[in-house]
Amino acid sequence: MPRRHLHITGTDGAALRAALRDLRTKLGVPREFPAEVLAEAERAARGPRLPEYDATELPLFTIDPPASVDLDQAMHLARRPGGGYRVHYAIADVAAFVTPGGPLDAEAHRRVTTLYFPDERVPLHPAPLSEGAASLLPDRTRPALLWRLDLDPDGRAEAVDVRRALVRSRAKLDYDGVQKAIDTGTAEEPLALLKDIGRLREALERERGGISLNVPEQEIVGHDGGYRLGYRAPLPADGWNAQISLMTGMAAADLMLAAGTGILRTLPTAPDGAVGRLRRAAKALRIDWPHHVPYAELVRSLDPHRPAHAAFLQECTSLLRGAGYTVFTGGQTPDPAVHAAVAAPYTHCTAPLRRLVDRYTGELCVAAAAGAGTPEWVLSALAALPREMAEGTRLANTAERESVDLVEAALLQDRVGEAFEATVIDVRDGEPLVGTVQLADPAVVGRVESAGPALPLGERVRVRLKQADPGTAKVLFALA
Structure with missing residues (x-):
């Protein structure tokens, strides 16, 4: 990024x-x-x-x-x-x-x-x-x-x-x-x-x-x-x-x-379900992952400066838990x-x-x-x-x-209500209306909620800042 x-x-x-x-x-x-x-x-x-x-x-x-x-x-x-x-x-x-x-x-x-x-x-x-x-x-x-x-x-x-x-x-x-x-x-x-x-x-x-x-x-x-x-x-x-x-x-x-x-x-070793989830994420991010290509080889081919690739690399950290x-x-x-x-x-x-x-x-x-x-x-x-x-x-x-x-929260506390360009880098399993977005400017990663439709993993979206208060509330965005 x-x-x-x-x-x-x-x-x-x-x-x-x-x-x-x-x-x-x-x-x-x-x-x-x-x-x-x-x-x-x-x-x-x-x-x-x-x-x-x-x-x-x-x-x-x-x-x-x-x-x-x-x-x-x-x-x-x-x-x-x-x-x-x-x-x-x-x-x-x-x-x-x-x-x-x-x-x-x-x-x-x-x-x-x-x-x-x-x-x-x-x-x-x-x-x-x-x-x-x-x-x-x-x-x-x-x-x-x-x-x-x-x-x-x-x-x-x-x-x-x-x-x-x-x-x-x-x-x-x-x-x-x-x-x-x-x-x-x-x-x-x-x-x-x-x-x-x-x-x-x-x-x-x-x-x-x-x-x-x-x-x-x-x-x-x-x-x-x-x-x-x-x-x-x-x-x-x-x-x-x-x-x-x-x-x-x-x-x-x-x-x-x-x-x-x-x-x-x-x-x-990560369970099959975790790798399957990554394959779904790759598909949502329009990353071509042929079945014969090992996971490690795919990861090494990605460019972390491209938003979709950065989002997928973030998803890959789930295999390290x-x-x-x-x-x-x-x-x-x-x-x-x-x-x-x-x-x-x-x-x-x-x-x-x-x-x-x-x-x-x-x-x-x-x-x-x-x-x-x-x-x-x-x-x-x-x-x-x-x-x-x-x-x-x-x-x-x-x-x-x-x-x-x-x-x-301290950086954004005076900007509640403003809209920002962001990329959806994670969508919560079983809750497609809740996920994580990454802003390019300022460099913020925060929770996002949608009233509908489902959050589009890997897509650029416009979000509005709902709350940011250091010491009392974490940063929260809503899909604009």
């Missing part, structure tokens, strides 16, 4: 900021860290448990949004003599700072994940760690879990290792800058190889039947002391970077499966063991500063790669992790969606 913005500034944003504070209270979001947690974090920041292996000679770099300071991953990419590639991928070693069973550990289990709001970020770990001593900031020596993945010329992993190491990032890059450097041919080889390896991994994803949805994202952006909404279609560099993380998550899953103990990120975490011990193969969208065993292991489970999968993988036993503090926590992560993920999703609802 077009990237167009509307924003709130100055006193117009005061009510929104108050509504966001009320939202955090309603959701029970943790506020300040307790004094004993902060004290432990500050002590740990001054004296982490450091590894013996020194890999600071590797010229690693990070790729993150420009304002990010909680940097979980850094990479270095190189060609291997004789063909193929070597990927070094450093992941922040949070376990070097957290003592199992201590106040910092208990607080992380209470918070589970970092929460993002338009006006502030509620971190998993205190700032002295998440924005300081544990973050892979440039020109800072840090403890990390250093993955080494040797790939053949087609991008397949031939050998995998992970160990604790001291690392030192040389540069903090952002997606727009990376894309520009690669497109203009000014990127040095370690960065230029991101495109080569990323595209090879995308080809392997197609081969195994996996799928990455290139859905335009609605985003909240800070602007002149207020906020604005926009749509952001991911850049190719986003996808290439994601492939490095996916590859590491797959390698981690394989290590744990071979060791017989671990926790996987799993997603069951039901993801969870599966623990296995004693050498038993878990069921399910595969993430249906990845089309392979997979786990979360690359964002330990922002997600609790990644600290545990990292520890499991280090032990597996070394042929060592799993630490007792990891084994004792495994059984509860799926429930903890599910609760944390639900809270994070609710916080994100309700934050967007509040911003939308």
Whole structure:
């Protein structure tokens, strides 16, 4: 979709900021860290448990949004003599700072994940760690879990290792800058190889039947002391970077499966009814989907900048519901063991500063790669992790969606009664008069109701704003 913005500034944003504070209270979001947690974090920041292996000679770099300071991953990419590639991928070693069973550990289990709001970020770990001593900031020596993945010329992993190491990032890059450097041919080889390896991994994803949805994202952006909404279609560099993380998550899953103990990120195969619903949506959107064409192949052929295609990609997210975490011990193969969208065993292991489970999968993988036993503090926590992560993920999703609802309402509160051009991107099952519309300008996605006829999925329609009141009512449109 077009990237167009509307924003709130100055006193117009005061009510929104108050509504966001009320939202955090309603959701029970943790506020300040307790004094004993902060004290432990500050002590740990001054004296982490450091590894013996020194890999600071590797010229690693990070790729993150420009304002990010909680940097979980850094990479270095190189060609291997004789063909193929070597990927070094450093992941922040949070376990070097957290003592199992201590106040910092208990607080992380209470918070589970970092929460993002338009006006502030509620971190998993205190700032002295998440924005300081544990973050892979440039020109800072840090403890990390250093993955080494040797790939053949087609991008397949031939050998995998992970160990604790001291690392030192040389540069903090952002997606727009990376894309520009690669497109203009000014990127040095370690960065230029991101495109080569990323595209090879995308080809392997197609081969195994996996799928990455290139859905335009609605985003909240800070602007002149207020906020604005926009749509952001991911850049190719986003996808290439994601492939490095996916590859590491797959390698981690394989290590744990071979060791017989671990926790996987799993997603069951979508039921036939869900795929049938997508076929009906494709027909309504006038998207040609021959029966011999697999779902993943169709999705890769779509252009997210075309409204009908963007609407269908939004519908495709329904197949990703039901993801969870599966623990296995004693050498038993878990069921399910595969993430249906990845089309392979997979786990979360690359964002330990922002997600609790990644600290545990990292520890499991280090032990597996070394042929060592799993630490007792990891084994004792495994059984509860799926429930903890599910609760944390639900809270994070609710916080994100309700934050967007509040911003939308604040942006539109003075425009009740106005008409807008929109595209119907969803129609509720069994209720053809209720659905969702996506406006191009302003960048709003909201509920729509029709008094009749049925909402035309994928069609351009004219809608009238019925309500928009931050803090009391979500945005609601009526078919004009």
